Amino acid sequence: xxxxxxxxxxxxxxxxxxxxxxxxxxxxxxxxxxxxxxxxxxxxxxxxxxxxxxxxxxxxxxxxxxxxxxxxxxxxxxxxxxxxxxxxxxxxxxxxxxxxxxxxxxxxxxxxxxxxxxxxxxxxxxxxxxxxxxxxxxxxxxxxxxxxxxxxxxxxxxxxxxxxxxxxxxxxxxxxxxxxxxxxxxxxxxxxxxxxxxxxxxxxxxxxxxxxxxxxxxxxxxxxxxxxxxxxxxx
Numbered sequence: 001x002x003x004x005x006x007x008x009x010x011x012x013x014x015x016x017x018x019x020x021x022x023x024x025x026x027x028x029x030x031x032x033x034x035x036x037x038x039x040x041x042x043x044x045x046x047x048x049x050x051x052x053x054x055x056x057x058x059x060x061x062x063x064x065x066x067x068x069x070x071x072x073x074x075x076x077x078x079x080x081x082x083x084x085x086x087x088x089x090x091x092x093x094x095x096x097x098x099x100x101x102x103x104x105x106x107x108x109x110x111x112x113x114x115x116x117x118x119x120x121x122x123x124x125x126x127x128x129x130x131x132x133x134x135x136x137x138x139x140x141x142x143x144x145x146x147x148x149x150x151x152x153x154x155x156x157x158x159x160x161x162x163x164x165x166x167x168x169x170x171x172x173x174x175x176x177x178x179x180x181x182x183x184x185x186x187x188x189x190x191x192x193x194x195x196x197x198x199x200x201x202x203x204x205x206x207x208x209x210x211x212x213x214x215x216x217x218x219x220x221x222x223x224x225x226x227x228x229x230x231x232x233x234x235x
Contacts, residue, residue, distance in 0.1 A: 085228070091116065092232075095146040096207065099228035101221060109142075116143045118225060141225050142210040149206040153199035154181035156206065160197065161186060176216045185216050198226065205231045 088099040091106050093116070100106060100118045109115050119140035127136050149156065154175065161171045169188070176183035179200075187196040198209040198216075207229065213222040 085224070088228070091118075093146075095205075095232050096143070097228075097230050097232060098143070098225065100141075100225050104221075104225075115145075117141075118143075120221070137212065139212050139220075139222060141213070141222055143207065144210055145206075145208045146231075147206055148204045149201060150204065151201070151206075152181045153179075153184040153201040153206070156199045156201070156208075157184040157186050157197075160199075174216055183216065185213065187214070200226075200229065202231055203233070205233060207231070 085099060087102055089102055089104075089106070090097060090099050098116075098118070101120075103120070103122075104118055105121050106116060106118045109117055117137070117140060119137045123138040125136045125138055127134055151159075154173075157173045161173065164171050171186050171188055174185045174187070175181060176185075182201045184199045185196060186199070196211055196213060198211055198213065200207045200209070209226070211222055211226070213220060213226065216223065
């Protein structure tokens, strides 16, 4: 049985062992804990701020990309596609895509790597040339060449007209009302012929067409097909 003196002795020993130094150490520990928590809170707020800023910047980048894509589409497609183009056939090559009516025909003729003739099989005239019967396409677009250039379509058209002028062939040109010098039709002014040339440029890309298209402002099927043409630029 523990005596009263032993209880007093035990109590005194406990009180003597808990020194002011231990109280200071406890206070220091609490101070360090508070400092650590404060530091982590500041770091968390900084990281959160950076995340919000980057996320906002990312959203702005996406918006800019979307606006740029829309601008490119509008440049190459002067007017919105007609409703009847929903059932049109799509053709894709290495450097371009184009659409045409389902009742038209697309055929590679291999005069060049990209030479593709799109024509209406119901508009073909039979003619005799040099004693041989030939078929003449009355409604068509022939993609003659896709390449790169440092000139716009107007300058390329002027160069072509000058070449023909030296052969005593006088041609006239017509700019697109929407694309200006980037889309030019060159013709001899004779509506009875169906062999006109179209030059289309965008950035450093150029497409050269031969076509039955008479005017860039009409609503012919050839013009609607031309408006679906888009370059595919290598990344």
